[in-house]
Amino acid sequence: MTDVRVSFGEKGLPCRIAFLDETIVRVTIDPAGEFAPYARPLSPEHVTRIQAQPDESDVYAHPVAAVRDEGDALAVSAGGTEVLLAKADGRMTLRRRGRAVMREAAPVELGTGLSTQTLERAPGERIFGGGTQNGYAEQTGRVVRIVSTPMNSNQWGDGGVASPSPFFWSSVGYGVLRSTFAPGVYDLGATDGALACSHEDSVFDAYLLVAEDPGAGLRKVAQSILRAYFKVTGAPALLPDFAFYLGHLNAYNRDAWSREPREGAQEWVVRGSAPADGPGETRYELGRLRGYVVPEGHLAESLNGPDEVLVASAERYRGQTPHEFSARAVIDEHAAHDMPLGWILPNDGYGAGYGHNGYEMTGGVGADGESSPERLAAIAANVENLASFSAYANERGVEVGLWAQSQITPSPNPDVTWQNLRDFAAEVSRAGVRALKTDEEWVGEGYSFGLNATRQGHEMLFERTGQLPFVLTLDGWAGTQRYAAVWSGDQDGSGWEYVRMHVPTYIGQGLSGNPNVASDLDGIFGGNALVATRDFQWKALTPIMLDMDGWGALPKLPYAGGDPHTGICRMYLKLKSALMSYLRTCAASASCVEGWEGNDDLGLPMVRSVLLADERARGEMAEKYEFLLGDALLVAPIYRDTRADAVGNDVRDGIYLPGGPDDVWFDFFSGARHRGGQVLDGFDAPLWKLPLFVRGGSIVPRWEPHNNPRPAGPLNPRGLDRTRRVVDFWPVAGESRYVEFEDDGATAGGHVSTACSCACRDGETVLLVEPARGSYEGFEPHRCVTLRATVEGRPEAVRAWAGEKGLELVEVTSREELEDGEPAPGTAAWLFEEAPAVETWAPAGERLLAEMVAEAHGAPRVSVRFARVDVREAALRVALLG
CATH class of the missing domain: 2.60.40.1180 (Golgi alpha-mannosidase II)
Structure with missing residues (x-):
């Protein structure tokens, strides 16, 4: 570790330069000279760090740094990496093997509650990162907000930020990870061509990540920078295999149902294998909001139908719970329609617990905040109800997860109705819960709060089961990838914009160090049978698929649309199940699994930009609206109406096939061969067919x-x-x-x-x-x-x-x-x-x-x-x- 005094004009500021590895350098400029090892969290209770381990850890090589005087600059170097500090104003230059990869256009600017680094932009330089920036694969020339969307604002459409990360990297061969939990704004060439990156933090604290060989091409640069990023912040979680199968989420313990139309009820039509233009089976849901109380005698939803575990504290619950409106029935329906299903969250909704014991009862909290025996007994009875459901699901091959809108321990608030109280430790240990989805009402503060919450869920799942945890979250930060997968927020699936936005979102999130990407199939709101079918197709070639049911205009079920939509959804779910071995191999590489050497792809995401295969990719459509799953499969989603007929048969333009004339790409379905290096326009894509290609030799x-x-x-x-x-x-x-x-x-x-x-x-x-x-x-x-x-x-x-x-x-x-x-x-x-x-x-x-x-x-x-x-x-x- 090297301490250098940096001069800004007539004022000197303490600067510390630490070579953790030859390609990982921490640079801190702290006016107070404190050089705190970790970023200050929003609350002392948030103990989770951005870093996966302290800088002193033997994970790093700690090369000895040398300092020499170069006349107008001081050079601090280790191996082939040098940090040069101009004596006149402290501007930094970062060199790798004699090649300048990063230059500051101005000295780091420190003010009250603000620190800004301004970098020169090299000709042709491309910038990636920033976390989950919805609608964007690349950040060059943009103003990127490193800020969590305000809670409950639902600003997760195009340009919305679901999970920011204070990290970006350049095709020139460097990356910058700011060690801060403060909001930031990165002007990445939008204003005057320079890169001006600010955080609301009076200390400049950054890990500079340098590519092993900056001239080796974009793929190698990406791989090198991402692996360095993971070395500091932790490798992405290797998820359990069930997480890669379809998940179904809904609130199955809150509302009432009817077989006949009722005033104020939501109509749901499920057509299964019957024709899409037929009447289907219609059911009607009442309630659909927090605080709904099931009227006496009404048919109601539950986890276990007639087998619900009820004790004396459920005396206020007067609903009837037939099997057909239970979460068990949904598992049975997927099986009856031969639809792959890996996991289910039966309480995904506001005011939906997982049992009716303690129904509409409040109080039971002492002055010390402790719960009464009766209150705890109601929680325990609901855990038994959940355990019964988990047993039913597991016997049928399905894992159970829970949704968390608030804390995961019994709340000391006496106003919380007992049926909504949580005890995640018991849910995992006794009830067999294997997954946790964190809602914005819990992690919506983001920053250190969200990172700390996902760590708690991840560690509790692992410590109590010994199995790989599956946590799904939003409002993440740098380091979230080591605990959780990230989904893109609550969005509307009514039109093509939903698909268009998500393709570049997935690509960009992978390039930000979050390979475990997710979004709701056909959105949580709205709905469109044609869009849903096309969404199913391409998302079957991505890591995580989830149906967020009960909130939109249509049922979010793969068998809801009827023939041919039901069959097409099944077709691609079955295809994904067949490809799980390949997908898991890609996941192991993305997660840098210990002892795994990969296929020359360690550290690269599962969903890969075409630029990582061919930097010559031509046109916006290639860079934003197609991707590789691993290195073998090229996916070009139908993301807009090009020349669709009444059924939805269409064509796809602008499909770029990487490589050159000697490379071959096979049409996955027809086996037709196409040479690399060309753009396919008017590619035939009938409703059943996703444009999907296989690299020759794969x-x-x-x-x-x-x-x-x-x-x-x-x-x-x-x-x-x-x-x-x-x-x-x-x-x-x-x-x-x-x-x-x-x-x-x-x-x-x-x-x-x-x-x-x-x-x-x-x-x-x-x-x-x-x-x-x-x-x-x-x-x-x-x-x-x-x-x-x-x-x-x-x-x-x-x-x-x-x-x-x-x-x-x-x-x-x-x-x-x-x-x-x-x-x-x-x-x-x-x-x-x-x-x-x-x-x-x-x-x-x-x-x-x-x-x-x-x-x-x-x-x-x-x-x-x-x-x-x-x-x-x-x-x-x-x-x-x-």
Whole structure:
């Protein structure tokens, strides 16, 4: 650590420069000379820090810094990084390996309650970061507000700030993380071309993050800066696998219902597999607000229907609780419509607890703030009701979370009705709660408050379960990523603006160090069946999906829209379930999981800007309205009406395919090949089809389609079978390699790595899955594995080996024949499909979707299914000749 006196004109100010690593330098200018190790929180009760560990931690290398006089400047250096301070006015220049990556255009300006750093903007420089800046992937030339949206203002539309972060980085090769909880404004070239970044803090305290090699290109710069940012603020949380499946959120313990129209009731129409223009099944909801009291004798919602746990303190509750209006029924409905569902929040709404014990009772708080035995007993009875619901959900493969609008311990406020009291420790320990969603009424103050709250929830979940926590929040800050996923706020899903805004939001949030991104499907308010269907499509290729039901004009359910909308939603939910192995591998890289080497992508987000694949990407549409999931899959959402017909069939313009003429991108559904480096206009996108492409040479590990990550069982017949694996190959000339990450999806208890490769040369294509390495508790190595390759035509010959043993190949004639059985030992089954049908997983009754895809098919494909084998011991190899 080096202390330097910096001169600003005739006045000297204390400055401390600390090299934590060669590429992480902390610079603090403190007029008081105190050099506090952490930013001052908004309240002493907020003990959570921006930093994941103190600067003195052995996480850092602490290189010895040297100070030398360069005449007009002092240079403080360690390794290949130098900080130069002009003697005349203290202006900083940051150099890496002799290359200037950051220059101050003016001295740091310190005033009463304000500190401003002004940086020169280099030609062609691009700026990213700032947290969740809705509607923006890049921040160059903008005025970015590093400030939480005022609580209850719902200013989360385009330009709104859901979760700010005092961090930005430059394509030139540097990043700046301000160690402060104070609001800020970053003018990133909007006014005069310079970058002027201010915070309402009289101390300038910043971590300067330097790319290992600033000239290595945007991808390497992004990777280097983000990993340095994570080293200071903590790696993003690796979420449990259920978090990546669809979540359903609603208030199931507050309102009344009717099968017939009633005055003031909200009409909900669910069409399921019936036609979208048909009448559907209609139900009517009464209440829908905090403080609603169910009238005596009314049908009412609950968690458990007739099995609700009720004790004496529920005497004021006079509603009837049939199964059809319960949270249990919603789980059953998803299963009946064959819709993947991973988690449910049954109390997502104001005034919705999770039981009716202590209904409309208040008081019971002593002068010391302690609750009476009767009050505590009501809480305990409601926890038992929640536990009953969790057991029901878990048996059906679904995890349970809770929504928190206020503190997560029993409130000492005697005016709080007992059915709304919380005891999160008991909810987790006794009732099996695995997730927490924090509402703006709790974390809406943001800054140190929000960061502290998410840490509390995260730690309580982990300490009491030993499992990976899932916390979903907004109003975050730098460091939030190590505890929580971030969603973009309450928005209206009525029109295309909802989709348009979210595509760049997701990209920008990932580039800000928050890879676990989320938003409500079709919004929380409003609703539009066509927009909802298109929203489902592209968000199935992103980390977190949630239906925020009960607040809009339409039910937010994947089976609400009717045929073909129901089938299209199912199609993409099933596709996501199949891709979970690939998605989890991307998540491990984004979270920099210990011991995981990644695929040259450690630290990069799951949702990746096309610029990270090709800095030559042309046009705003490429930079803002398409993205990569990992490196293999390119997603170009339908985000506006281009030339749509009455059904919603449309085209997509401006799809940029990264690379050059020698690169190949496959249409995921048709297998059509397109060269890289071009822009596709007028790309055909009928309602059922998301423009989705696969990079040539990609290897994509998959599971067989399923509905949730829990093992299959009598009450969960469509759970995940980890012993039946599929690996998809998209061969092109040359060689490619991909390493799959697999863990139990629930704990931090180790992982398995499986390397896959493809070599295509001299008329032969070789597909190889190497023996698995590593382990985790519960890993089952005896597996039935299928290797599939998209090809140009029927091969002249197919050969297969398990280890060194050649296998007898048995050709089958249909996909059903291949998938339904398992080959005998010493054999393998293989299938050639000239034109494989598009998989929708729809029942026969969804006629409209069937008609839509009837003429659609994929490119020729070869599948080889191996007999069950110990994948730790035997490599699986297929050779396609000719």
